[in-house]
Amino acid sequence: MPWFNRSIHIFTETEVANEPRDVKNRAFPHALIIGARKAGTSALQDFLKLHPQIRAPSHEPGWFFIDSEYTKGLGYYRTRLPPLQENQISIEKSAEYFHFPYVPERVWSFNSSMKILLIVRDPFVRLVSDYMFLKRYDKAPHCIEKKYTFEELAYNFTTGRVNTRWACLKRSVYFVWFQEWLKFFPREQILVVDGDDFAENNPGTELIRVENFLGVEPLLTEKYFFFNETKGFYCVKKTGCLHEGKGHEPISVAMKVERMIRDYLRPLNRKFYEMVGKDFGWQ
Numbered sequence: 001m002p003w004f005n006r007s008i009h010i011f012t013e014t015e016v017a018n019e020p021r022d023v024k025n026r027a028f029p030h031a032l033i034i035g036a037r038k039a040g041t042s043a044l045q046d047f048l049k050l051h052p053q054i055r056a057p058s059h060e061p062g063w064f065f066i067d068s069e070y071t072k073g074l075g076y077y078r079t080r081l082p083p084l085q086e087n088q089i090s091i092e093k094s095a096e097y098f099h100f101p102y103v104p105e106r107v108w109s110f111n112s113s114m115k116i117l118l119i120v121r122d123p124f125v126r127l128v129s130d131y132m133f134l135k136r137y138d139k140a141p142h143c144i145e146k147k148y149t150f151e152e153l154a155y156n157f158t159t160g161r162v163n164t165r166w167a168c169l170k171r172s173v174y175f176v177w178f179q180e181w182l183k184f185f186p187r188e189q190i191l192v193v194d195g196d197d198f199a200e201n202n203p204g205t206e207l208i209r210v211e212n213f214l215g216v217e218p219l220l221t222e223k224y225f226f227f228n229e230t231k232g233f234y235c236v237k238k239t240g241c242l243h244e245g246k247g248h249e250p251i252s253v254a255m256k257v258e259r260m261i262r263d264y265l266r267p268l269n270r271k272f273y274e275m276v277g278k279d280f281g282w283q
């Protein structure tokens with residue numbers, strides 16, 4: 001179905017406000033982590049969940065992008081969310097929200113004050129991670145990534161050019177998706193987190209900025225985390241590292257192909273820097 005034919009329900013403020021919390025006190029999210037896929041969305045959510053004022057579901061509801069979930073309505077969505085206590089807020093993440101162009105309008109029509117968190121990472125590194133993920137992902141047995149090498153998919157042998165139609169690569173062209181969000185949400189309502197900094201440095205530094213944005217007490221300082229040499233990532237002192245599915249050695253990509261993709265992405269990255277107001281320095 002083309003994205004412009006997707007149903008968008010325009011919720012009235014009273015419709016959302018009058019949808020009472022259920023017996024378990026489940027309430028709608030105050031903020032969404034929208035993506036980008038493979039940029040560290042799980043690490044961001046899992047670390048934020050350490051905060052006593054922040055709750056998040058243990059699964060990804062994906063309510064705003066999965067049509068069959070969205071059309072089940074508000075009451076159903078609420079059952080997919082965690083119970084809240086008086087002083088708590090809830091967040092919800094789906095790494096898919098960012099790059100489905102009908103999602104920003106659905107979110108905006110649901111709650112135009114929703115706080116949006118976007119985490120991005122060097123788009124070439126993200127692309128490799130996305131490819132590797134699809135290669136090992138059981139639930140997509142027929143995806144093209146299962147069949148072909150990275151180079152075969154990234155490079156069009158007929159034209160001698162980068163294969164710009166490859167969906168994985170399209171997901172790395174951040175400005176295209178970001179401009180859809182800016183059509184509905186003011187820039188100040190979207191916090192953009194640098195996923196490379198977040199993964200390489202102690203997450204405590206970046207989390208303070210996120211806590212301030214969410215309006216909760218800044219508690220998640222550097223002392224909550226340690227660097228795990230074996231995993232190659234920061235983990236939580238109390239609970240350990242993210243599960244096995246997160247944090248992999250990247251594959252090595254042929255230099256020529258990497259160079260071609262980076263050359264293709266460079267001017268597109270600059271458009272993203274302009275929209276965000278920050279140069280991420282991706283080579």
Ligand SMILES: Nc1ncnc2c1ncn2[C@@H]1O[C@H](COP(=O)(O)OS(=O)(=O)O)[C@@H](OP(=O)(O)O)[C@H]1O
Binds near residue numbers: 037129249
């Ligand atoms: N602390 C920590 N621990 C483990 N992994 C970390 C961490 N911080 C960032 N990352 C990076 O997160 C990548 C997975 O991103 P996502 O969680 O957004 O993936 S998903 O889109 O939800 O599937 C994951 O990608 P891969 O390395 O390809 O698995 C990691 O590079």
